[in-house]
Amino acid sequence: MSGEQTKTSRVGVNLKRVSPVHYEVTNGRGSTISVGHGDDVFSPVELLLAAVGACSSIDVDVVTTRRADPEKFDVSIAGDVEKGPEGNRVKDVDLNFSLSFPDTDEGRTAQSLVARLVKLSHDKDCTVGRTVMLPTELHSAVDGEVVA
Structure with a gap:
């Protein structure tokens, strides 16, 4: 342990x-x-996607910018909205990072960290992404009285 x-x-x-x-x-x-x-x-779904993307981007940005500021830092986030008899949900959320750094020792070091940082964010650090991936209890109440 x-x-x-x-x-x-x-x-x-x-x-x-x-x-x-x-x-x-x-x-x-x-x-x-x-x-x-x-x-x-x-839309609420767009905010959910934005939250996942922003959370993971922060994880990557915090570490890479200690080495070099990116020249480009773009992330596209998309998910499939499924509407069915068991209810609506977003599934299969995809994040695609596209970063570039200056052609300097520091920039090359930052660039070399990106894939590992994206994976670490996915697997451990991104609270929002992990909440989407893992079962999470959701409690709904009206004036303090739980209804669902």
Whole structure:
């Protein structure tokens, strides 16, 4: 056994309705994002994909930028939305990283780390991606009373 202990911390956001099927989500630091249905907002599925991509990107970015700043850092994230008799879900989420660094010793070192960091993020470090991959309990309540 490694001797490491599991740490748990509660994280949350607040969602308020702005108009029909348009919501504003605010975190504890005051940052906001719009979500809903329509041309001018992210859909909930797009936010889920963005969260997976951002989480993994942060894991890669934190380590590689200690060596060199990327000249290009693009990630495409896509998933299949399945609607069926057992309910709706997103499946088969794919992330594709495309990074390039300066042609310097530091840049080549950073570039050489990318594949390993993406795998490490996938397998261990990306909280959002691992939540999507692993079973996670979801509790729904109305005015504090659990309904599902």
